[in-house]
Amino acid sequence: MSHGAVIPPDGRPLGRVLVTGAAGFVGQWLLPALTANASALFALATDPVTAAPIPGVPAVPQGVTWLLGDLRDETYVSRVVATARPDTVIHLAAISHLPTAAANPALAWDVNVTATARLLFELERHGGDPTVLIVGSAEQYGRDASHVMPLAEQAIQVPRTVYAATKAAQEVLALQAWRASGLRVIVARSFNHSGAGQPPRFLLPALVQRARALATAPAGTPMPVGNRSPVRDFLHVSDVVAGYISLCQRGMPGEAYNVASGTGWSVQQILEKVLARTGSRAVPTEDPTLVRPVDVPVLIGDPRKLQHATAWRAQRSLDDIIEDLIHAATF
Numbered sequence: 022m023s024h025g026a027v028i029p030p031d032g033r034p035l036g037r038v039l040v041t042g043a044a045g046f047v048g049q050w051l052l053p054a055l056t057a058n059a060s061a062l063f064a065l066a067t068d069p070v071t072a073a074p075i076p077g078v079p080a081v082p083q084g085v086t087w088l089l090g091d092l093r094d095e096t097y098v099s100r101v102v103a104t105a106r107p108d109t110v111i112h113l114a115a116i117s118h119l120p121t122a123a124a125n126p127a128l129a130w131d132v133n134v135t136a137t138a139r140l141l142f143e144l145e146r147h148g149g150d151p152t153v154l155i156v157g158s159a160e161q162y163g164r165d166a167s168h169v170m171p172l173a174e175q176a177i178q179v180p181r182t183v184y185a186a187t188k189a190a191q192e193v194l195a196l197q198a199w200r201a202s203g204l205r206v207i208v209a210r211s212f213n214h215s216g217a218g219q220p221p222r223f224l225l226p227a228l229v230q231r232a233r234a235l236a237t238a239p240a241g242t243p244m245p246v247g248n249r250s251p252v253r254d255f256l257h258v259s260d261v262v263a264g265y266i267s268l269c270q271r272g273m274p275g276e277a278y279n280v281a282s283g284t285g286w287s288v289q290q291i292l293e294k295v296l297a298r299t300g301s302r303a304v305p306t307e308d309p310t311l312v313r314p315v316d317v318p319v320l321i322g323d324p325r326k327l328q329h330a331t332a333w334r335a336q337r338s339l340d341d342i343i344e345d346l347i348h349a350a351t352f
Contacts, residue, residue, distance in 0.1 A: 032270030033152055034058070036108025039101070041065040041092060041140070043085075046219045047156075047258060048113050053079035054262045058270075063105040065114065067091055077217030077349045092136035102143040109269050110153045112140065115188075118222055119160070119313070122184035133187035134194065141198045141206075152205045154269050155195040159212040159254070159281070160185035164317045171254070171283050171323040174210070174276075181317060192277065199275045207268050208277035212322045215342050216258035217349035225255070225291065229346040232295045235303040244303035246292065247311030252285040252319040257337030257345070267331035281322025282335045291339070298343055 035058045042048050043064035055062055062085045069089060070081055088104065090097035092114055115133045116122050122129035137155070144151055162172055163179035180186040192208050199206040215225040231244050256264075264280040272278060292305050327333055 028271055028273070034108070035060070035266070035269060037061045037063070037106060038109045038111065039063045039065065039105040039107035040111045040113060042112075042114030043087075044068060044070045045113060045117075047214075047261065049078055049081060049218060050216070050258045051111065051113070051262045051265065052085060053082050054259075054266060056082045056084075058266070059109070061105075062086065063088060063101070063107065065090070065092070065101055075218045075349055077345050092140060093131060095139055098136075098139050098143050099146075102140075102147050106147075106149060107144075107151050108149070110140075110144065110151050111265055111269065112137065112153065112155050115156070116184070117158075119182050119184045120222075122187065123182060126183045129183050129187050130190075133184075134190045137191045138194055141195060141204060145198065145202050145204055150205065152207065152269050152274075153195070154265055154272070155191060155206060155208045156265070157192050157208055157210045157277070158185065158188045159210055159279070159320050159322055160317070161189040161192065161210060162317075162320065170285065170319055171281070171321040172279070173323045174279055174326055196275060196277075205274040207272035207274055209265060209268055209280050210277055210322070211261060212254040212256060212279065212281040212320065214256040214258050214261045214280075215346065217345045219258070219346075224253075224288070225342060226346050228292060228295045229299070229343065232299040232301045232303065233347065236299050236301045238301070238303055240302035242303045243306040244301070245308035245311060246288070246305045247308065248313060248316050249289040249292065249305065249307070250287060250318065251316050252287045252321065254281045254283065254285050254321045255291075255339050255342060256280065256282050256335055257342050260335045260337055263336075264327060264331075264333050267333045268327070271331040273330065276326075278327040278330065279322035279324055280327060281324045283322065283324050285319060285321035286339055291343075294340065294343055298340075298347060
């Protein structure tokens, strides 16, 4: 393996692509987006995609080879790497829900870090020269007095949750593999994203679900919400997927890139948009069970490094996300 710093003028070809966590929310958007440029698609998941098609979510393409199993299983990981012989790997698999990670830290570290180590080891062991995109999170930045919004990639990382800590550790692990062996690793630090098909345990679909349920309720009906002051940077999942593919083609190995819009919205502003669009006259009321004690007040990402490297630009707005969630009928 080489450190592979030279990028062809037309970008690196994707070739045979291996996607972990392929049956998840982002994976189901990523697989169809890859079909135009991948010579073969291998999808890793613990269970097959069996749910009925969701309005607004692209259909899973034909011709995908599904390799079912658990990345914590060393034999399985070795087998799928040998079978896929990937030119490109996009590592989505993770416990990505913050409360779930907090409720079982050992499992979160095992899935988000140890399984990543196992995957990287097998990619090194089997040879080849793949491009490996490691998907991290804006939560890695945490909160620090030195932070200036929007956050650039050189901002200090001070994780404040189990999930954030596992993602920061995953990045350290992956970049060490690049420095030590030349495995062509690129890191994406993804800010909040949503769209049709995202489970309602996440913020935006949860707000849309509650507002829709109260659309015909009398004015003043309480609508339970958590913290309304945090500010977040939201992208449509289709833009995130496009950013991941662009990084595989044009990202510089050994570098981390924010996948962000550069614009922040408070939860209160998002609530107002959701209520207006659904026509609900409910009154948002703070529910202590929905309040996270370690919420980072503001997370807005600077996307200029990604834009400069790949010419990527976000195409969809927050209003588009809300509209898609309303019409997705996923609740």
